[in-house]
Amino acid sequence: MSYVVALKCRNCGEKYQIKPISICDECFGPLEVEYDFEKVKENISREKIEKGPKTIWRYKELLPAGKKIVDLKAGLTPLHRADNLAEKLGLKELYVKNDSVNPTFSFKDRVVAVSVSQALDFGFDTLACASTGNLASSVAAHAAKGNLNCYIFVPADLNVAKITQTLAYEPNLISVEGNYDDVNRLCTEIAGYYNWAFVNINLRPYYAEGSKTLGYEVVEQLGWEAPDRAVVPVGSGSLLTKIWKGYNEFLELGLIDEVNTKITASQATGCSPIVTAFRSGSEIKPVKPKTIEKSLAIGNPADGYYALRVLKESKGTAGSVSDEEIIEGIKLLAKTEGIFTETAGGVVVGTLKKLVESGEIDKDEKTVIYITGNGLKTQEVLISKVAKPIKIKPDLNEFEQALSAKQKILVKEAGIW
Numbered sequence: 001m002s003y004v005v006a007l008k009c010r011n012c013g014e015k016y017q018i019k020p021i022s023i024c025d026e027c028f029g030p031l032e033v034e035y036d037f038e039k040v041k042e043n044i045s046r047e048k049i050e051k052g053p054k055t056i057w058r059y060k061e062l063l064p065a066g067k068k069i070v071d072l073k074a075g076l077t078p079l080h081r082a083d084n085l086a087e088k089l090g091l092k093e094l095y096v097k098n099d100s101v102n103p104t105f106s107f108k109d110r111v112v113a114v115s116v117s118q119a120l121d122f123g124f125d126t127l128a129c130a131s132t133g134n135l136a137s138s139v140a141a142h143a144a145k146g147n148l149n150c151y152i153f154v155p156a157d158l159n160v161a162k163i164t165q166t167l168a169y170e171p172n173l174i175s176v177e178g179n180y181d182d183v184n185r186l187c188t189e190i191a192g193y194y195n196w197a198f199v200n201i202n203l204r205p206y207y208a209e210g211s212k213t214l215g216y217e218v219v220e221q222l223g224w225e226a227p228d229r230a231v232v233p234v235g236s237g238s239l240l241t242k243i244w245k246g247y248n249e250f251l252e253l254g255l256i257d258e259v260n261t262k263i264t265a266s267q268a269t270g271c272s273p274i275v276t277a278f279r280s281g282s283e284i285k286p287v288k289p290k291t292i293e294k295s296l297a298i299g300n301p302a303d304g305y306y307a308l309r310v311l312k313e314s315k316g317t318a319g320s321v322s323d324e325e326i327i328e329g330i331k332l333l334a335k336t337e338g339i340f341t342e343t344a345g346g347v348v349v350g351t352l353k354k355l356v357e358s359g360e361i362d363k364d365e366k367t368v369i370y371i372t373g374n375g376l377k378t379q380e381v382l383i384s385k386v387a388k389p390i391k392i393k394p395d396l397n398e399f400e401q402a403l404s405a406k407q408k409i410l411v412k413e414a415g416i417w
């Protein structure tokens with residue numbers, strides 16, 4: 001049973017039938033899925049959700065779920081209380097939403113699961129996307145599982161692991177000589193000629209709804225409470241706006257009593273159009289990305305305007321970090337919490353640290369950081385920044401020599417010598 005009633009323009013409010021479209025004919029504004037909230041309210045409760053599947057489909061009343069799904073079991077990823085990292089930064093109560101353990105190792109499995117379900121309902125037999133890397137592997141994996149054709153378009157300078165992972169699912173992978181914004185422009189053109197389900201272009205309204213589940217889950221996992229602060233990685237801005245929407249839909253449905261979450265955007269300084277606009281109080285100016293952070297490297301963010309609105313409405317803030325700070329962020333999370341994230345997670349941890357140090361994030365706030373991708377995807381940025389392994393022959397004496405040499409170094413570093 002779906003409670004979806006229409007597509008609605010986020011700009012002028014014009015309504016459309018449920019179709020594979022994403023832009024308003026009247027004003028070119030983006031379309032969003034609309035639900036019959038009165039009916040949803042009658043059919044949803046905390047208890048019902050808690051008894052549901054351990055995937056995003058526990059929130060199916062609030063998703064544009066088609067009749068069929070391709071189920072790789074995305075969602076319900078762990079929320080860790082992060083006391084070690086909290087202590088290091090001087091925070092009172094910090095949580096890590098570890099979404100890097102999804103089926104293809106990023107949060108993109110949520111948006112893909114929802115849009116593929118809708119694609120099947122529309123009768124498409126071919127999936128496609130423009131991707132900064134993580135969407136590519138998720139779409140390819142869902143196409144493989146659902147026996148669908150698949151065309152993936154990515155910028156040519158992508159991380160090796162993201163390309164290898166995607167190719168393992170055997171899609172048609174098209175590597176475009178250009179940045180993500182070039183890839184996206186090309187795909188928008190291609191989508192006009194080919195009858196394919198481009199999950200983040202003609203199916204974008206449905207795709208975007210999948211990210212709301214990252215709002216719902218955190219509230220449920222905190223014991224039916226929205227956090228005081230959420231730090232979110234930002235590319236197009238869609239994820240950030242949908243986390244906020246997720247918290248507020250639970251409020252509207254009476255599942256929680258209040259939402260006072262300050263939504264906080266994080267980007268790499270080398271591609272930070274949304275953070276720059278927020279901090280300077282200006283409009284978003286497109287940029288050419290120049291950073292090791294590829295997942296968020298969107299110079300002309302499709303949902304930038306709406307992301308800025310959420311930052312203002314929620315009384316949040318925004319911060320960006322350098323490439324060095326991204327690496328430090330990845331290492332800090334790994335060594336304090338045992339969670340290995342990709343560069344997007346390094347951006348989030350680096351931004352959290354920076355904003356706590358500057359006093360913009362209050363140490364008493366119950367804070368959640370969203371870690372949305374896995375460290376195995378961007379290993380090349382780290383390889384020269386970690387210690388070397390200790391090499392020995394398979395011999396006990398060699399081991400003991402190496403150990404005593406290591407201990408001498410440790411004692412020396414501790415200043416005992």
Ligand SMILES: Cc1ncc(COP(=O)(O)O)c(C=O)c1O
Nearest residue numbers: 134235236237238239295372373
């Ligand atoms: C790991 C990761 N986190 C966050 C994002 C940002 O998502 P959005 O484009 O919805 O802002 C992306 C986008 O590709 C991503 O790959």
Ligand SMILES: [Zn+2]
Nearest residue numbers: 009012024027
């Ligand atoms: Zn409109």
